[in-house]
Each structure stands twice: as structure tokens, then as C-alpha cells.
Amino acid sequence: MTLCIRRSKSLKPTKNSTSSYYFYFRNFNFKSIRHLPKVVLGLFRWAEVQKGFKHSEFAFCTVLEILVENDMKTSAYWVAEKAISVNLHRVADVLIDGYLKYDVSVKLLDLFLWVYSKKSDVKHCLVVFDKMVRSGLLPDVRICNIILRILRDRNLVGKAREVYGMKGDFGVEPTIVTYNTMLDLYCKEGEVQQALDLLLEMQRRGCCPSDVTYNVLINGLSKKGEFDQAKELIGEMLNNGLKVSAYTYNPLICGYCQKGMLIEALGLGEEMEVRGALPSIWTYNVFMHGFCKLGRVSDARQWISVMLKKNLVPDVVTYNTLIYGHCQLGDITKALFLLSEMRRRNVNPTVVTYNTMMDGLCKHGDLDGAMRLKDEMINYGVFPDAFSYTILIDGSYKAGNMLMAKEVFDEMVSKGVEPDWLSYTTCITSELKLGE
Numbered sequence: 001m002t003l004c005i006r007r008s009k010s011l012k013p014t015k016n017s018t019s020s021y022y023f024y025f026r027n028f029n030f031k032s033i034r035h036l037p038k039v040v041l042g043l044f045r046w047a048e049v050q051k052g053f054k055h056s057e058f059a060f061c062t063v064l065e066i067l068v069e070n071d072m073k074t075s076a077y078w079v080a081e082k083a084i085s086v087n088l089h090r091v092a093d094v095l096i097d098g099y100l101k102y103d104v105s106v107k108l109l110d111l112f113l114w115v116y117s118k119k120s121d122v123k124h125c126l127v128v129f130d131k132m133v134r135s136g137l138l139p140d141v142r143i144c145n146i147i148l149r150i151l152r153d154r155n156l157v158g159k160a161r162e163v164y165g166m167k168g169d170f171g172v173e174p175t176i177v178t179y180n181t182m183l184d185l186y187c188k189e190g191e192v193q194q195a196l197d198l199l200l201e202m203q204r205r206g207c208c209p210s211d212v213t214y215n216v217l218i219n220g221l222s223k224k225g226e227f228d229q230a231k232e233l234i235g236e237m238l239n240n241g242l243k244v245s246a247y248t249y250n251p252l253i254c255g256y257c258q259k260g261m262l263i264e265a266l267g268l269g270e271e272m273e274v275r276g277a278l279p280s281i282w283t284y285n286v287f288m289h290g291f292c293k294l295g296r297v298s299d300a301r302q303w304i305s306v307m308l309k310k311n312l313v314p315d316v317v318t319y320n321t322l323i324y325g326h327c328q329l330g331d332i333t334k335a336l337f338l339l340s341e342m343r344r345r346n347v348n349p350t351v352v353t354y355n356t357m358m359d360g361l362c363k364h365g366d367l368d369g370a371m372r373l374k375d376e377m378i379n380y381g382v383f384p385d386a387f388s389y390t391i392l393i394d395g396s397y398k399a400g401n402m403l404m405a406k407e408v409f410d411e412m413v414s415k416g417v418e419p420d421w422l423s424y425t426t427c428i429t430s431e432l433k434l435g436e
Helices: 020-027 037-048 057-069 073-085 091-096 102-118 122-134 141-153 157-169 176-188 192-204 211-223 227-239 246-258 262-274 281-293 297-309 316-329 332-344 351-363 367-379 386-398 402-414 421-435
Strands: none
Touching: 037 057, 037 073, 057 073, 057 091, 057 102, 073 102, 091 102, 091 122, 102 122, 102 141, 122 141, 122 157, 141 157, 141 176, 157 176, 176 192, 176 211, 192 211, 211 227, 211 246, 227 246, 246 262, 246 281, 262 281, 281 297, 281 316, 297 316, 316 332, 316 351, 332 351, 351 367, 351 386, 367 386, 386 402
16 A cells, blocks of 8 residues: 655745754644554654654654554664654653553553663663652553662662562562562672561462572572571472472582581582482582682592583683692692693683682792793783782782882783772782881
8 A cells, every 4th residue: 555645835844944844744644544553654764864853752652652552562662762862751751741541651651661771771760660650650560670670780779679669559569570589689788688578578468489589598598608597498499399400509508618518518419419400510619619628629629520420511610619729738730730721621711710820829939930820811812900910919029029019010000900909908018018
């Protein structure tokens, strides 16, 4: 079908009228072609690229209304993006003020919230959300959950609490995703008791916890050293018929290993396999680190054969852990051998690998070896960070080589690596000691 649009003389653009295209677009009777959304979209695309076209909130609202009513979501998203790109943020105000029907306004406002969230524009996202709920225009719970996730990822705890509270106050029912997001937020902030209180709330409201719910809580409790409570939640998961996994057990195993409680950690490793939860490479790396912290590097190495039997390939963390263990024992030769083995097995060393190795060399008096390793890492495309240089500065001072320490510090600055508090503290402390 071809649609012919005839412009009257009064709407014909003139040389003196810079807004004539806007006037024509605004005054065109869209009701006659509401059932032809592609034509409306085409007309809008044509008008908005014309010289002198004035962008209008009402023009955008009209086009968006037609697209949404005809279920052209992708096109509506593009138009909403266009409105935001030309700073027409007041389109949301027009929608809230009741320019369109309630259901259409809610859909469009949800769309704007979606666009803002995709652009990580927290400021406008929160402004629109606040205006919506206070005007009785309830956003879709999925959009609310997206906003909460953005706030969680940016550690905006206060704002997340505010959004969660407003949802409840204005009748937006939380889902399992809502609860899991808030639980994760609380646990990351160390507010485990609030997370447990929220668990009770969701259960009271008939929302059954999922495996993700429990995994988040177990992780939070383990980081706080609340191992018994974490184990109780594993039991609760099993009683509720939920499947446990490495994500369930790894945080608790890590917590035990950090406290030197290897017997308890190994016991959990056996339990998880009995429960059908397969250990991951991360699980074995944690065991190895636990043994290395206690100086039991030979025991740590035995886990590599266990990993290989389960078709798990040692990764960079595996090697970094063993290198750390050997350096702690002063066995630099074996640590250097592991560094060579990494390259042979195509496991690329990271800045952490080199920092661990350089620290070991410096602590055992081989400053020249550490400096050579710094040059080597650069040749392999791994660039030193602030901690790399701090290790070398500290090693130089301890070796009594003030000139080398100054050269390393100057190189650090010249390479654009900004010294951190540890770098400055190392320099000041070392110079004071030498001054004494």
C-alpha cells in the first residue's frame, strides 16, 4: 500500500520558517493513520532529519503511543533512545501528566526506565521511577529489579533500600529476583542479619527461596565467619529439595581454609561429592591455598593429580598458589620452575604471578633477579602495576640500594603508574629506618 500525504499551502515550509517541518509534523492528523505504524515511523524518521526540525516532547509521545499500541517494541525503543539522545528527558513528565492513556503511559515509562538502565543512567532512572510511583503509575516489577541490580552493582545501598521500600509502599509486589538482589546487596555490605531478616520476610509472604537465595546467604555468612549458620542453611536447602552445587559449598570451604580449619574444609569437600555437587577448579585452588598457608606445599601439589583425574585443567590461580607456597618456604628454584611450566602449558602468567615471584626473590636477597623478572614480564606484554614497583622499591631499600629504589620510583612515575599509599609509605618508612 502507498500512502500519499498532501500538504496544504499553510503547512508548506517557507524560507523564513525554521520550524516549519516541526509545525507540519505536529499538526498532521495522525488519527487517520494510527493503524499504519510503519508509515508513522517513516514520517517521523523523515521529519526529524529535516533542517530546522524542532524536537518536541509531544511529537515523540505521539509516535511512541502509536508504536506501543501496535506492539512495535523495537521501534519504540529506538524512538525512546532518540528522545534521550537529544535531551528530551521531559517526555517522561508529559507521560506522567496524563497526556496519554494510563496503560500506554505505564508501558512507555517502563520503556524509558529500560533505556536509562541500559545506559546505566542512574540519575534519570531514579527520577522517573520516583515520579511514576508517586503519581500512581506502577512500573513493571522486572524494571524495578533491573534498577535494583544497577544500584547493587554500584554499591548504592541507600538508594536500593529506598527503591525497595517504595515498591512495597506503592503496591509493586516483589519477586524472587527482587529478594535475591537485595539479599546479595546486604551480604556484600556485611549486613548478614538484615539479609536473614529478609529471608524470613520472603517466606512469610509465600515466596519460596531458591538455590540462588541460599547460595547468596551462605556466601555472606561464610565471609563473616558464621560457619555453623551457613551449614544450617545447607541442611535447610536439602530438606527443601533444592540442589546443592559448588557455588553452595565453595564459600564455606574458603572460609574454613582462611581460618586454617583444613580438616573441616576437607570434610565439606567429601560431603559435597556425596551430595552430588561436583568440586570445581576453584574448590581445589582453595584447598591448595589452605595447605600453602600452612607451609604444606607438597600436600598442595597432590591436588593437581586429583584435578587432572576429574578432567579439570590447572589454571593461572593454581600456579600462582603453588608459586606463592614455594616462595613462602624460600624455595625460589621450584617457584621459577613453575613459572616456566606455566608457559609450556600455555597458561599465561599475570601481574599477580610476577608480583608473587618478585616478592619472593626480593625477600631472599635476589634483587637483580627480581629486576630481570620485571623486564621479562614487560617483554611478555604484562605490565607492572603499583604493587610491582612497590615490591621492587622495598627490596631495593632493604638491600641498601638507595639509587636503585629511586630509579624504580622514577620509572613508575614515568610509565604513568600512579604511586598509591603503600608506595609512599614504603619509601618514607624505609628512608626513616636508613636515617636511623
